[in-house]
Amino acid sequence: xxxxxxxxxxxxxxxxxxxxxxDLSVTYDVxxxxxxxxxxxxxxxxxxxxxxxxVLGPSGCGKTTFMNxxxxxxxxxxxxxxxxxxPVTGPGPDRAVVFQDYALLPWRTVFDNVKFGLEMQKAxxxxxxxxxxxxxxxxxxxxxxxSSYPRxxxxxxxxxxxxxxxxxxxxxxxxxxxxxxxxxxxxxxxxRDEIDKLIQKTGKTVLFITHSIEEAILLGxxxxxxxxxxxxxxxxxxxxxERPRSERSVQHDPRFLELRDHLWEALQGEATAxxxxx
Amino acid sequence: MSxxxxxxxxxxxxxxxxxxxxxxxxxxxxxxxxxxxxxMLVVWQLVVGVFGxxxxxxxxxxxxxxxxxxxxxxxxxxxxxxxxxxxxxxxGFVVAAVIAIPVGLLMGTSLPVxxxxxxxxxxxxxxxxxxxxxxxxAWFGFGIGPVVFLVAISALFPILLNVAAGMRTTNPSIIRAxxxxxxxxxxxxxxxxxxxxxxxxxxxLRQAVVLATIGMVVAELSGSAxxxxxxxxxxxxxxxxxxxxxxxxxxxxxSVGMAQLVTxxxxxxxxxxxxxxx
Amino acid sequence: MSVTSAxxxxxxxxxxxxxxxxxAKWTWLLIGVIAVxxxxxxxxxxxLHxxxxxxxxxxxxxxxxxxQLMVDPxxxxxxxxxxxxxxxxxxxxxxxxxxxxxxxxxxxxLRFTVAPFLWLLYSTPKVALAPLFILGLGLGSESKIALVxxxxxxxxxxxxxxxxxxxSPSLVNAxxxxxxxxxxxxxKVIFPATLPYSLSxxxxxxxxxxxxxxxxxxxGGTGGLGHLLEYAxxxxxxxxxxxxxxxxxxxANLTLLLISTLRRRLAPWYDDRKIxxxx
Numbered sequence: 080x081x082x083x084x085x086x087x088x089x090x091x092x093x094x095x096x097x098x099x100x101x102d103l104s105v106t107y108d109v110x111x112x113x114x115x116x117x118x119x120x121x122x123x124x125x126x127x128x129x130x131x132x133x134v135l136g137p138s139g140c141g142k143t144t145f146m147n148x149x150x151x152x153x154x155x156x157x158x159x160x161x162x163x164x165x166p167v168t169g170p171g172p173d174r175a176v177v178f179q180d181y182a183l184l185p186w187r188t189v190f191d192n193v194k195f196g197l198e199m200q201k202a203x204x205x206x207x208x209x210x211x212x213x214x215x216x217x218x219x220x221x222x223x224x225x226s227s228y229p230r231x232x233x234x235x236x237x238x239x240x241x242x243x244x245x246x247x248x249x250x251x252x253x254x255x256x257x258x259x260x261x262x263x264x265x266x267x268x269x270x271r272d273e274i275d276k277l278i279q280k281t282g283k284t285v286l287f288i289t290h291s292i293e294e295a296i297l298l299g300x301x302x303x304x305x306x307x308x309x310x311x312x313x314x315x316x317x318x319x320x321e322r323p324r325s326e327r328s329v330q331h332d333p334r335f336l337e338l339r340d341h342l343w344e345a346l347q348g349e350a351t352a353x354x355x356x357x
Numbered sequence: 358m359s360x361x362x363x364x365x366x367x368x369x370x371x372x373x374x375x376x377x378x379x380x381x382x383x384x385x386x387x388x389x390x391x392x393x394x395x396x397m398l399v400v401w402q403l404v405v406g407v408f409g410x411x412x413x414x415x416x417x418x419x420x421x422x423x424x425x426x427x428x429x430x431x432x433x434x435x436x437x438x439x440x441x442x443x444x445x446x447x448x449g450f451v452v453a454a455v456i457a458i459p460v461g462l463l464m465g466t467s468l469p470v471x472x473x474x475x476x477x478x479x480x481x482x483x484x485x486x487x488x489x490x491x492x493x494x495a496w497f498g499f500g501i502g503p504v505v506f507l508v509a510i511s512a513l514f515p516i517l518l519n520v521a522a523g524m525r526t527t528n529p530s531i532i533r534a535x536x537x538x539x540x541x542x543x544x545x546x547x548x549x550x551x552x553x554x555x556x557x558x559x560x561x562l563r564q565a566v567v568l569a570t571i572g573m574v575v576a577e578l579s580g581s582a583x584x585x586x587x588x589x590x591x592x593x594x595x596x597x598x599x600x601x602x603x604x605x606x607x608x609x610x611x612s613v614g615m616a617q618l619v620t621x622x623x624x625x626x627x628x629x630x631x632x633x634x635x
Numbered sequence: 636m637s638v639t640s641a642x643x644x645x646x647x648x649x650x651x652x653x654x655x656x657x658x659a660k661w662t663w664l665l666i667g668v669i670a671v672x673x674x675x676x677x678x679x680x681x682x683l684h685x686x687x688x689x690x691x692x693x694x695x696x697x698x699x700x701x702x703q704l705m706v707d708p709x710x711x712x713x714x715x716x717x718x719x720x721x722x723x724x725x726x727x728x729x730x731x732x733x734x735x736x737x738x739x740x741x742x743x744x745l746r747f748t749v750a751p752f753l754w755l756l757y758s759t760p761k762v763a764l765a766p767l768f769i770l771g772l773g774l775g776s777e778s779k780i781a782l783v784x785x786x787x788x789x790x791x792x793x794x795x796x797x798x799x800x801x802x803s804p805s806l807v808n809a810x811x812x813x814x815x816x817x818x819x820x821x822x823k824v825i826f827p828a829t830l831p832y833s834l835s836x837x838x839x840x841x842x843x844x845x846x847x848x849x850x851x852x853x854x855g856g857t858g859g860l861g862h863l864l865e866y867a868x869x870x871x872x873x874x875x876x877x878x879x880x881x882x883x884x885x886x887a888n889l890t891l892l893l894i895s896t897l898r899r900r901l902a903p904w905y906d907d908r909k910i911x912x913x914x
Contacts, residue, residue, distance in 0.1 A: 488849065
C-alpha cells in the first residue's frame with residue numbers, strides 16, 4: 080500500500096498550492112445543551128492548481144463543514160484557509176459550489192438559473208454573456224431545455240443545471256458537495272463520467288465530497304479520507320490511476336482493487352465507530 | 358364544478374382524492390361530476406318539491422331557488438345590494454392586502470418585528486372575527502363601514518402570517534447558493550426571499566378570500582340595512598326563503614370565483630407553481 | 636405556512652420556535668411593546684383627550700369593566716349558556732365528522748360520489764344560513780346548537796377524510812401482515828394515523844362553531860356572551876364591550892391551546908410541517 084500523507088509544511092516548494100488549509104477547526108455551540116460540538120478539528124490540506132481532490136468519509140464526519148469553510152459559508156473557529164495566498168473571508172467569484180440538493184431557484188427557468196451566478200456578480204453587462212450561458216447549457220447537455228422549470232426536470236438534469244451554473248461563473252475552484260448523492264444509480268454513473276470529462280477539459284481545481292468509494296477513486300487524483308468524532312483527516316491517498324478512467328476500464332486494475340479494499344476497511348472502521356458512539 | 362377538482366393546487370401531491378381522480382381523463386371526470394350534479398339536483402327536487410318530505414320553506418327545491426333568483430333580478434332588489442356588498446368586500450380586501458403584505462415582509466426580514474407582531478397577530482387570527490363586529494358597528498355606524506372593517510380584519514391575518522412564514526421558511530440551501538454566487542443583501546431579498554414567498558402570498562390570499570366572505574356575511578347579517586346579508590335577512594323574515602337561497606348562491610359564486618381568480622393570477626405571476634409546489 | 640392539502644382544506648402551519656437562550660429577551664420585548672401601546676392609548680384618551688372616552692375608553696376603564704364582569708353572575712350565566720351550546724354542537728360535529736370523514740376517506744366510491752359535494756359545502760360561507768336556522772328552529776338553544784354543528788362539521792369531515800386518504804397503504808399492509816384486520820385495523824392503525832388530522836379539523840371547527848354561536852345570539856334570543864356583547868355595544872358602553880371582546884379573545888385562544896396540547900399529547904409523533912410537505 081503506497082499511502083502518502085500530505086507533507087505539513089511545504090509552502091516554500093513551488094508552485095504554491097491554490098488552496099491551503101492549516102490547522103482548521105470548526106466548533107458549534109449547541110444552544111439547548113450549552114455544549115460545544117466539534118465539527119472538524121486540526122485539518123491540514125493543500126490542493127494545487129488543476130488537481131481533482133475527492134473527500135471521502137461517513138456521514139456526519141464534517142466533510143461538508145470543511146467544504147463550507149472553503150466556500151466561505153462557514154467561518155473557521157481556529158486555523159486558516161488560504162485561496163491563492165489570501166485568506167478566505169466569505170464567498171467569492173473564484174469558487175463555485177455544486178450542491179447535493181441542487182439548490183436551484185424553482186421560479187427560474189434553466190436559462191435563468193444558469194445565469195444566476197453571473198447576475199449576482201453583476202456580470203450581465205454588454206454582449207457575450209448570453210453566449211456563455213448558452214454554451215454552458217450545451218456543455219452539460221441541456222440544449223433544448225432552456226425554458227423549462229426545475230420541477231419539470233429529473234434529478235440528474237437538475238444537477239446538470241447546477242453544474243452549468245457553477246461552470247458559467249468561471250471559477251478557478253469547483254466545490255462539489257455530494258453532487259450525485261441524490262440521483263439514481265444509473266444516472267450517477269453516466270454523470271460521474273461526464274463530470275470527469277468536463278473537468279479534464281476545463282482543467283479546474285476540484286474539491287469533491289462523496290461517501291461513495293468508487294466515486295472517490297474514479298474521480299480523484301488524491302483521496303482525502305475523513306474520520307468522525309471529531310471530524311478530521313484520517314489519511315490522504317494518491318490514486319495514481321491512468322485517465323480516462325471508467326468503471327469498466329479499472330475494475331480489473333489491481334491498483335483500483337487495492338484502493339477499494341483499503342478504503343472499504345478504513346470506512347468500515349469509521350462507520351462502526353460512528354454507530355457505536357451514537 | 359369539475360374545475361375545483363381538476364385545478365385545485367397540490368391535488369396530485371400526496372395521492373388521495375386528486376390521484377384517484379387523476380386516473381380519469383379530464384373529460385371523464387367532468388362527465389361523471391356533471392351526472393352527479395344532475396342526479397343530486399333531481400333528488401333534491403323530488404324530495405322537497407314533489408314528495409314534500411321537507412318543508413320547502415326551510416329548504417326550497419332547485420326550481421324555486423331559480424325562481425327566487427329571477428324575482429331578485431326582475432324586482433331590481435339584487436343589484437343595489439350586490440353592488441354594496443361587493444364594494445365593501447373589495448375595499449376591505451384591498452385594505453387588508455395593502456397592510457398585510459408590507460408588514461408580513463417586515464416580519465420576515467426583522468426578527469424583533471417577527472417576535473412582537475407575530476404573537477399579537479396569531480392571537481387576533483385565532484379569534485373569530487365576529488367577536489369584533491359589535492365594536493365595528495359602534496365605531497363605524499350602520500353603513501358600509503363595519504362591513505369593510507370586518508372583511509379587512511378577517512382577510513388581514515391569513516395574508517400577513519403566510520407572507521411572514523414564507524419569508525422565514527425560504528429554503529436555506531437556496532440562500533446558501535445565493536451567497537456562494539456573491540449575492541448582496543438586496544439581491545438576496547429580490548432574487549431569493551421574495552420569489553420564494555410568492556406561493557405563500559397566494560395561499561394566504563386564497564384563505565383570505567374565504568374568511569373575508571364569512572366576515573362580510575357576518576357583518577351584514579347582524580346590523581346592515583343594505584347588502585346581501587341584509588337581503589337574506591329580509592327574505593327570510595318574509596318567508597321568501599327561495600330568494601334567500603338564491604342570494605346565498607350568489608355569495609358562494611362570488612367566493613369561489615374570487616378564489617379561482619387568485620389562482621389564475623398566481624399561475625400568471627408565478628408560472629413555476631403551475632402543477633403543484635415542490 | 637399555508638397548505639392546501641389533498642382535499643383542499645387550508646391551514647397555516649405555524650413555524651416552530653427554535654428554543655434559544657435569548658428567547659426570553661423577545662418575550663420581554665413583546666411585553667414592553669404591549670405596555671407602550673397601552674400607555675399611549677391611556678395617554679391619548681385620559682390625559683390628552685385626543686379621542687372621546689365614550690368612543691374609545693382607556694385601558695384602565697376596560698380593565699375595571701373586565702374585573703366587574705368577572706364577579707358578575709349575569710356574565711357567568713351567559714358564559715355557561717354559550718359554552719354549553721358550543722360544546723353540545725361541537726361534540727355532535729366531532730362524532731358525525733369523524734365517522735363521515737373516515738367512511739368517505741376510506742371508501743373510493745364514496746370519495747368519488749360524496750367528496751365533491753362535501754368540498755363544495757365546506758367552501759360555502761354557511762354562516763349565511765343562520766337566519767334560516769332561526770326561522771326553522773326558533774330563538775332558543777336548538778337553533779344555535781344546530782348552527783354550531785353545521786359550521787363545525789365540515790372542517791372535521793374534510794380533515795379526517797384527508798387523514799384517512801393519506802394513511803399510507805404500506806402502514807395498512809404492515810397491519811395486515813401482523814394479522815390486524817377489520818375493526819382492529821381501524822382502531823389500531825387508521826384511527827391513530829388519522830387522529831392529528833381530525834384534531835386540526837376540530838380546531839378549525841371550534842372556531843367556526845364559536846362564530847355560529849355568537850352569530851346566532853346576535854340574530855335572536857336573549858342569552859349568551861354574544862348577546863351580552865351586542866347589548867353593551869348597542870348601549871354604547873364601550874368599556875364593557877371591549878372587555879367582552881377580550882373575554883372572547885381569551886376563550887378562542889384557550890380553546891386553540893387546549894386542542895393543540897391535546898394533539899401533542901395524543902399524537903406526539905405528528906409533525907405538521909412534515910405532513911404539510913413544507914420545504
